[in-house]
Amino acid sequence: MxxxxxxxxxxxEACPTxxxxxxxxxxWTSMVVKVxxxxxxxxxxxxxxxxxxxxxxxxxxxxxLRSLERDGLVTxxxxxxxxPRVHYGLTGLGLSLGGPLAVLxxxxxxxxxxxxxxxxxxxxxxx
Amino acid sequence: MxxxxxxxxxxxEACPTxxxxxxxxxxWTSMVVKVxxxxxxxxxxxxxxxxxxxxxxxxxxxxxLRSLERDGLVTxxxxxxxxPRVHYGLTGLGLSLGGPLAVLxxxxxxxxxxxxxxxxxxxxxxx
DNA sequence: CAGCATCCTATGGGATACTG
DNA sequence: CAGTATCCCATAGGATGCTG
Numbered sequence: 184m185x186x187x188x189x190x191x192x193x194x195x196e197a198c199p200t201x202x203x204x205x206x207x208x209x210x211w212t213s214m215v216v217k218v219x220x221x222x223x224x225x226x227x228x229x230x231x232x233x234x235x236x237x238x239x240x241x242x243x244x245x246x247x248l249r250s251l252e253r254d255g256l257v258t259x260x261x262x263x264x265x266x267p268r269v270h271y272g273l274t275g276l277g278l279s280l281g282g283p284l285a286v287l288x289x290x291x292x293x294x295x296x297x298x299x300x301x302x303x304x305x306x307x308x309x310x
Numbered sequence: 311m312x313x314x315x316x317x318x319x320x321x322x323e324a325c326p327t328x329x330x331x332x333x334x335x336x337x338w339t340s341m342v343v344k345v346x347x348x349x350x351x352x353x354x355x356x357x358x359x360x361x362x363x364x365x366x367x368x369x370x371x372x373x374x375l376r377s378l379e380r381d382g383l384v385t386x387x388x389x390x391x392x393x394p395r396v397h398y399g400l401t402g403l404g405l406s407l408g409g410p411l412a413v414l415x416x417x418x419x420x421x422x423x424x425x426x427x428x429x430x431x432x433x434x435x436x437x
Numbered sequence: 438c439a440g441c442a443t444c445c446t447a448t449g450g451g452a453t454a455c456t457g
Numbered sequence: 458c459a460g461t462a463t464c465c466c467a468t469a470g471g472a473t474g475c476t477g
Contacts, residue, residue, distance in 0.1 A: 337449075338450095370451080394457085
C-alpha cells in the first residue's frame with residue numbers, strides 16, 4: 184500500500200467481501216473513513232485527521248489517504264497557500280461506505296466484549 | 311495468530327470497528343465464516359471447509375478455525391474414530407456475524423467494480 | 438504544513454515434511 | 458484425516474529525519 188501497488192488476488196473475483204476487506208481491513212482505513220464520515224460534508228485537513236485518529240503516523244496517514252483517493256472514496260484538495268493546506272473529504276462512494284461500516288460497528292459494540300471474555304477464558308484454560 | 315497470541319491494542323477500546331476488523335479482516339476468516347454460515351445448521355468437516363475455501367493451506371485453516379473457536383464464534387467437535395473426524399459449526403454469536411458480513415458483501419458486490427476501475431485509471435495516470 | 442525517503446522489525450502467510 | 462513443526466519470504470507499519 185505504501186508504494187501504491189495493488190495485488191490482483193484470484194479470490195478477489197470469487198469473494199467480494201475478501202476483496203473489500205483487502206481495502207478497509209488494514210490498521211487505519213476504517214478509522215480514517217470514520218473521521219471523514221463524521222465530519223461530512225465538511226472537509227478535514229491532514230493534521231486534523233491525524234488528531235482525530237490517535238496514534239497514526241504521518242507516513243501511514245499519507246498512505247491510507249492516498250489509497251482511499253486512488254480507490255475513489257476520498258477527495259483531496261490542495262489550497263494554494265504557504266504553508267500549504269490540504270483538505271480531505273468523502274466522495275459519494277466513500278460516503279456510502281459509512282452504512283456498512285456502521286453496521287459493523289454496531290455489531291462490534293454489542294459483541295466484542297463477549298468475544299474478549301471468551302478469549303480470556305480460553306487463554307486461562309491453557310495457562 | 312498462528313501462535314494463538316492476541317495483541318491488546320490501545321485502540322481496541324476506542325474503536326470497536328477496528329477491534330472487530332482485527333479478528334475478521336485477515337485473509338481467511340471471512341471466507342471460513344461464510345462457509346460455515348452457508349452450511350448452517352449443518353457442521354462441516356475440516357477437509358470440507360478447506361474444499362469450500364479454495365486456496366487455503368492446512369496451516370492457515372487450522373489457525374483460522376482455532377482463532378474463531380477461541381473467540382467463541384465456532385464450535386469444534388471431534389468424532390472419536392480412526393481416522394479422526396472433526397466437525398466445525400457456528401455458535402449463536404458466530405451465526406449473528408453473518409448479518410454484518412452480508413451487508414459488507416452486498417456493498418462490495420455493488421461497488422468494488424467501480425473502485426477497481428477508479429484504481430486502474432489512477433494507475434494509468436501515473437504510468 | 439504536509440508530506441516523502443530511509444531504515445528497521447514483527448508478523449502474516451505459503452511450501453513442505455512429519456505424526457497420531 | 459486432521460492436524461503440527463519448520464523454514465522462508467513478502468509485507469505492514471513504526472521511528473526518524475529531510476524538504477518545498
